[in-house]
Amino acid sequence: MDQKASDQGWQQLQTHIEGFLGQALRNDMRSIEYKPRFILPLLEMPSEYRKNERQEMTT
Incomplete structure (x- = not known):
């Protein structure tokens, strides 16, 4: 495909x-x-995630 046809395709x-x-x-x-x-x-944040995060912080 030549440059002119390519440019025309992109323009369309x-x-x-x-x-x-x-x-x-x-x-x-x-x-x-x-x-x-x-x-x-x-x-x-989902409540389950908050509970898991608190448990990880205390351990």
């Missing part, structure tokens, strides 16, 4: 990606908005 791919993202952002903004209530449980 970029155009398709930009179109897809633009459409997704217009149509699905509510589903991709920042939702901190779903992040907090991911950041909390």
Whole structure:
């Protein structure tokens, strides 16, 4: 594949990606908005882990 055809292929791919993202952002903004209530449980340490950590610290 020569350089011109390769560049054209990448340009087409970029155009398709930009179109897809633009459409997704217009149509699905509510589903991709920042939702901190779903992040907090991911950041909390499970209670089993805390118990194991305390036991390791005391031994």
